[in-house]
Amino acid sequence: MAGSTGTPPAIRYRSRVHFDELDPNGHLHNTRFALHVERATTAAFAAAGYDTETIAGRHPDLHYVVRAFQIEFHAPVTGAGDLTVRLHLAELGRTSATWTFHCGREPNATGTRTIVKVSADGRPQPWSQRLRDWHATLLHGPRSPES
Numbered sequence: 001m002a003g004s005t006g007t008p009p010a011i012r013y014r015s016r017v018h019f020d021e022l023d024p025n026g027h028l029h030n031t032r033f034a035l036h037v038e039r040a041t042t043a044a045f046a047a048a049g050y051d052t053e054t055i056a057g058r059h060p061d062l063h064y065v066v067r068a069f070q071i072e073f074h075a076p077v078t079g080a081g082d083l084t085v086r087l088h089l090a091e092l093g094r095t096s097a098t099w100t101f102h103c104g105r106e107p108n109a110t111g112t113r114t115i116v117k118v119s120a121d122g123r124p125q126p127w128s129q130r131l132r133d134w135h136a137t138l139l140h141g142p143r144s145p146e147s
Contacts, residue, residue, distance in 0.1 A: 010086035010102075011047070011138070013040035019080045028077035033109050034069055037101050040085035041113065048134045061131045064115040065122075067096065071111035077104055092135045095124035 015036040023029045046052040050059050077083055083103060091098040096116045103109040117125045 010088055011040070011044045013043045013085045013087070014082045015039050015085055017077060017080050017083050022080065025076070026078055028083070028108075030071075030073065033071055033103055033111075034113075036083055036085055036103060037069075037087075037099075037111075037113055040087050040101070041099060041115075044087055044089075059128075059130075060125065061117060061128050063119070063125075064097075064117045066113065067116045068112070068114040070113075071109055073109050075104070075106050075108045077108045083108075089135055089138050092127065092132065094126050097127070097131075097135075 017028055017032075017036070021028055021032045042052050045062060050062055052058075052062065084105065086102045086107075088100045089097060090100045090112070096114055098112055098114045100112050101110065117127055119125045
């Protein structure tokens, strides 16, 4: 279901910011945002039923590489504590997926993260029907059997 703004509902994840991630000013270091977005993406896959706990034998959809990570900073995250990361699976291509993200309430940072599903030899591979169905659910909500 689309929200009141016409965008799909966000996947929300609370990521813990630790003291050792802060720069000398007491702000979350800029390089650490990628880690928190990665944790949110992993949590989204886990919530969709993918096993994100093991490496060997995991689903082929979890064999991906990051193609692009773009971020714009709006306000610092000050101090340790919880950081809310909101994700939208914005675009699903044949072999790639682009997530948009918002970190923090204001938001403190926004951006995109594009991943590409790959085979064992590193070549792009098409996403499974399972991932495509999950994407459709994220965009439109669960389908009834009559749909």
